[in-house]
């Protein structure tokens with residue numbers, strides 16, 4: 001779940017690291033009361049976590065909190081955490097010790113750990129990190145007001161209960177750090193796949209799909225507020241399935257995509273993450289049918305070796321994955337594909353690794369998130385398999401994967417000049433105030449002169465030149 005971040009990803013620059021520790025500022029005022037207190041939220045991990053932070057903020061703004069970007073003035077500091085790899089947790093531990101300084105200056109300030117680390121470590125976190133006052137898991141955010149009150153009264157507060165139903169469907173997220181053009185919509189929570197390397201099923205609980213009507217309503221409200229792109233989020237969007245208890249109607253992911261696409265032709269629709277075992281031709285035909293559904297699929301492969309895929313419990317093999325890629329090419333020839341890849345999973349041989357490289361040659365991903373395997377306590381792999389690939393071999397293989405990905409991207413970019421893309425303008429380029437940036441349907445980042453354009457406009461851009469991560473272009477009519 002990560003293709004939302006534009007640009008070339010490098011060695012171990014991952015979901016959690018590419019957007020680590022981002023402090024959130026509030027973009028819309030929706031306050032019914034004011035308690036005079038400031039809330040500071042910092043988020044790590046995948047897009048779902050960033051989306052959850054908007055739910056957390058919404059719940060606490062209702063309670064009267066104001067959101068601040070400055071943790072020194074905060075009365076409540078929340079860190080929304082990620083457990084996906086050991087490094088992600090290490091980083092958060094370091095951040096917790098940095099935040100101790102706030103408490104020295106302002107002893108009444110409260111520090112809370114939200115999200116996946118809270119769920120994985122539970123009360124152990126309170127024991128290990130004395131500075132922490134609150135530990136709240138991903139399905140317990142509605143309890144935050146009560147938990148904060150109890151922490152204010154001096155007792156440590158914890159709720160890490162997972163739910164089979166919670167989707168926060170009725171909570172209108174406060175859009176944080178928003179550019180006013182692109183937004184996330186969570187369409188489901190949890191994960192029922194048991195990929196043997198993965199901690200998510202333990203930190204996020206069982207898979208459940210959100211009411212389709214509430215999703216379409218949220219998309220419509222975003223469009224009315226000026227947003228022009230929504231990304232539908234789930235760990236495995238293709239297994240989205242919602243049934244209404246009243247009408248007995250049942251909505252699949254392909255049908256949901258269609259409903260959101262029909263909100264308005266000017267509202268772009270993206271989604272993440274697709275699972276190779278579940279992505280159907282029906283979904284591909286729906287993507288093809290609607291111009292505003294982006295021609296871009298993030299299809300994590302993890303490994304190119306069928307033997308390793310089986311140990312990973314991914315439930316597809318090399319041939320199945322290639323067939324799905326062929327289907328994408330056949331049905332949506334203009335579609336770009338990106339992936340997640342893990343190097344050095346348990347028992348991985350040089351030959352398995354070569355199969356991953358040859359898979360990359362076969363697909364030629366436009367972008368990839370690449371990781372060295374990190375054993376996570378409690379997962380199937382940790383319990384049943386030996387983490388037996390030496391660290392230096394893992395990193396050498398990872399480096400080869402990263403290098404190959406760079407070669408593919410550089411080759412692809414060489415052929416870009418002259419191509420024309422329809423771009424949704426997202427904002428001002430970091431390089432110059434006179435330049436804007438936006439993305440193509442295929443998720444390519446383009447930079448071009450500002451002219452009279454503004455964020456939210458659609459414009460055709462012809463590519464003039466390319467750097468490794470960005471295309472530089474000119475506006476054409």
Ligand code: SAH
Nearest residue numbers: 001197198235273300340341371372373374
């Ligand atoms: N639901 C998504 C992925 C969520 S986690 C999917 O199924 O594709 C994001 C990525 O982190 C995974 O795709 C995987 O490549 C990586 N990842 C997960 N657990 C990992 C681990 N233990 N070590 C290294 N990388 C891991």
Ligand code: SF4
Nearest residue numbers: 191193195198200235
């Ligand atoms: Fe983890 Fe697999 Fe679920 Fe993705 S599909 S979140 S990798 S268990």
Ligand code: F3S
Nearest residue numbers: 045046082083084116
């Ligand atoms: Fe996301 Fe990290 Fe949790 S990737 S689901 S925040 S473990």
